[in-house]
Amino acid sequence: MSAPALSTTPAEGFTSTRFAQHLSQRAYLPAWWLEAKKAAWNQFNALPLPSRTDENWRFSDLKGLDLSGFTVPEDHSQKIPNHSGFAQAAEIVFSNRQVVARSHVSAELSSKGVIFAPLDEALRQHGDLVRTYFQKHPANLGSAKFVALNTALTVAGGFLYVPADVEVDLPFVIQHTLTGNNVSVFPHTIVVLGPRAKATVVEFFVSGGSSSVTASTLARSAPAAERQLVSGVNDLHAAEGAQLTYVGAQRWSRETLAFQINSIAVERDARVLSLNLHLGGRQSRHESHSRLLGPGAHSEMLSLTVADGDREFDQRTLQTHISPHTTSNLLYKNALLDTAKTIFSGLIIVEPDAQKTDAYQKNRNLMLSDTAEAHSLPGLEIQANDVKCSHGSTSARIDAEQEFYLQARGINPTEARRLLVSAFFEEVLNKLENEDLHASLTALIADQFKK
Amino acid sequence: MPTLEIRDLFVALAATPDKPIVKGLNLTIRTGEVHAIMGPNGTGKSTLSKAIAGHPDYVITSGDVLLGGKSILEMEADERARAGLFLAFQYPSEIPGVSIANFLRAAVQARLAEGEEIDATAYYKRLYSKMDLLKIDRKFTSRSVNEGFSGGEKKRCEILQMAMLEPTFSLMDETDSGLDIDALRIVAEGVNLMRGEKLGVLLITHYQRLLDYIVPDFVHVMYDGRIVKSGDKTLALELEAKGYDWVKQELALSASAAVATA
Numbered sequence: 001m002s003a004p005a006l007s008t009t010p011a012e013g014f015t016s017t018r019f020a021q022h023l024s025q026r027a028y029l030p031a032w033w034l035e036a037k038k039a040a041w042n043q044f045n046a047l048p049l050p051s052r053t054d055e056n057w058r059f060s061d062l063k064g065l066d067l068s069g070f071t072v073p074e075d076h077s078q079k080i081p082n083h084s085g086f087a088q089a090a091e092i093v094f095s096n097r098q099v100v101a102r103s104h105v106s107a108e109l110s111s112k113g114v115i116f117a118p119l120d121e122a123l124r125q126h127g128d129l130v131r132t133y134f135q136k137h138p139a140n141l142g143s144a145k146f147v148a149l150n151t152a153l154t155v156a157g158g159f160l161y162v163p164a165d166v167e168v169d170l171p172f173v174i175q176h177t178l179t180g181n182n183v184s185v186f187p188h189t190i191v192v193l194g195p196r197a198k199a200t201v202v203e204f205f206v207s208g209g210s211s212s213v214t215a216s217t218l219a220r221s222a223p224a225a226e227r228q229l230v231s232g233v234n235d236l237h238a239a240e241g242a243q244l245t246y247v248g249a250q251r252w253s254r255e256t257l258a259f260q261i262n263s264i265a266v267e268r269d270a271r272v273l274s275l276n277l278h279l280g281g282r283q284s285r286h287e288s289h290s291r292l293l294g295p296g297a298h299s300e301m302l303s304l305t306v307a308d309g310d311r312e313f314d315q316r317t318l319q320t321h322i323s324p325h326t327t328s329n330l331l332y333k334n335a336l337l338d339t340a341k342t343i344f345s346g347l348i349i350v351e352p353d354a355q356k357t358d359a360y361q362k363n364r365n366l367m368l369s370d371t372a373e374a375h376s377l378p379g380l381e382i383q384a385n386d387v388k389c390s391h392g393s394t395s396a397r398i399d400a401e402q403e404f405y406l407q408a409r410g411i412n413p414t415e416a417r418r419l420l421v422s423a424f425f426e427e428v429l430n431k432l433e434n435e436d437l438h439a440s441l442t443a444l445i446a447d448q449f450k451k
Numbered sequence: 452m453p454t455l456e457i458r459d460l461f462v463a464l465a466a467t468p469d470k471p472i473v474k475g476l477n478l479t480i481r482t483g484e485v486h487a488i489m490g491p492n493g494t495g496k497s498t499l500s501k502a503i504a505g506h507p508d509y510v511i512t513s514g515d516v517l518l519g520g521k522s523i524l525e526m527e528a529d530e531r532a533r534a535g536l537f538l539a540f541q542y543p544s545e546i547p548g549v550s551i552a553n554f555l556r557a558a559v560q561a562r563l564a565e566g567e568e569i570d571a572t573a574y575y576k577r578l579y580s581k582m583d584l585l586k587i588d589r590k591f592t593s594r595s596v597n598e599g600f601s602g603g604e605k606k607r608c609e610i611l612q613m614a615m616l617e618p619t620f621s622l623m624d625e626t627d628s629g630l631d632i633d634a635l636r637i638v639a640e641g642v643n644l645m646r647g648e649k650l651g652v653l654l655i656t657h658y659q660r661l662l663d664y665i666v667p668d669f670v671h672v673m674y675d676g677r678i679v680k681s682g683d684k685t686l687a688l689e690l691e692a693k694g695y696d697w698v699k700q701e702l703a704l705s706a707s708a709a710v711a712t713a
Contacts, residue, residue: 399544400507400508401544402544402545402546404506404507404528404544405540405543405544405546406546406554406557407505407527407528407529407532408504408505408506408528408529408532408537408538408540409529409532409554409555409557409558409561409612409616410529410532410533410558410561410562410616411529411557411558411561412527412529412561413527413529415557415561416529419546419549419553419554419557420546420549422548422549423546423547423548423549423595424548426548427548
């Protein structure tokens, strides 16, 4: 079910008039939600933009954080994307905030209580459930202003609820497509896995009208260079013993300013694997905050970035160990080309009660260019005395002999780089159990080298 | 019949272009022929093969290399390879994470026309038949290129690549180095299987040992950046018996004779 059509009067930026209009069009939604939006709107306006002195924004291009002139798109692209290439449990496709395609969960899953719906529908039909988990554990990495903007204006987003003991093998897919110049979108996805539930969620973020999530169709329609703004938020919850795999793949246009703020809450003996793939955008900030809330909880935090052109990828992470006997493992790999810039800033916090924590954090950068720039800021903050924590950061240049070896077999330099980057990424992709998904991401990465 | 012509070639390290390592080398190889270049260490044998293959550390300061009558000096390494040159490395690179199957697939794909996709079934069929021919276990294909390979495995992997890519001319740089006698025999068998009128081979070797297994049509002795003596396979035997000092002495004699007649 798609959101009701908005007025066709074009809006000028994020004005209070525009916001009031946004609210009045949503009077049918629960009162708490509208109140949350109002509070967020006020917070967005009250909070300053990040400043030079803010440690959370060290090395970021603050001049690039220009929110002026963006509007929310009033209509969606007429071309409805095709469904993705791999087998899936269900899919929701948004184009400019509106649902343009949707497949529903099977009757069997539905009868077991699985809910997979656009946020708007979930708010109306399962308002209390959404309310329980919506920003229950906000990420604390410096983007409160952009999260507030998301809450104030979010329309597009998915809500997945998998009840206790229900295991779903096939992925749930959510796609966000943004088309147009000076437009913005605010996706908010909430995933709730009940005790011992198991599910995989794949979220695609792409610019450009007709592209669908499949790598093969993306290859045919490279993202257009449209100025766009995205501020996305995720709330991922895994209750006791649950197993969640979350994949986010981003390929925004070359002129997109993108924020994506992930919150991961892992309870006793639960396990969350999150893998974020970053390919697009002009300036793309990704924050991921894991909280290990119960003994035995594990968070596997993975990221792959192909940084080419003059893009900036800004990655901030937090692994907060709150309970004893919790583990986390972070591996962020960046391949840098041209004059691209990456920033990785990661912190492991072990709270006083979190004895026997085992936390690891690693950032690896593969430099394919002398003019690219990789910053790495790893950190530890340990308040317990019986823990195992370590971090590491490496930057390696591609071995000239390896490159020559590939070329001496007739493989051109671009393809040689693609092979070496794929090899570099394989360690991370191999952690995905779903081979079709693995193949789909591999193809998406390969496509980034076809220019 | 295609030829590989090396004309008055001077090669130096890119970092020190005024210090030539190869100093005016001339050699013409036709398909169907196997030439061996022998010579003491440090005489420029490996430099010659890497420079012809387009290694970026080397610069050709003068002279020319013609493949089928066309100069290859303006071509990048990958273009030279696609034009039919193959360098079997003395020390093949390890490429962790890239399987042999995917690596060779990319190399075969690179030789197809723009927009043409490799036929995966046919590719694997061909790969397996070449592996059977070279007595290589099929499990080999899923291993990362050269990673953790023994010396013999690395060289066999080079021969497999050569068999798959079917070059017109193969430059084999110290193919025998690091091989025990069994591995050497297997590698030599592989080369002998590919020998024929479609392939020209330049074998670079320090020892005569390899030439017991791959019998060359021509043997050249390289010394101080040049070919100083050429002959048939018996030259290699003579060299083995008399040692490289024999060549040096002969050279010194002819040099002093030249001075005497001047």
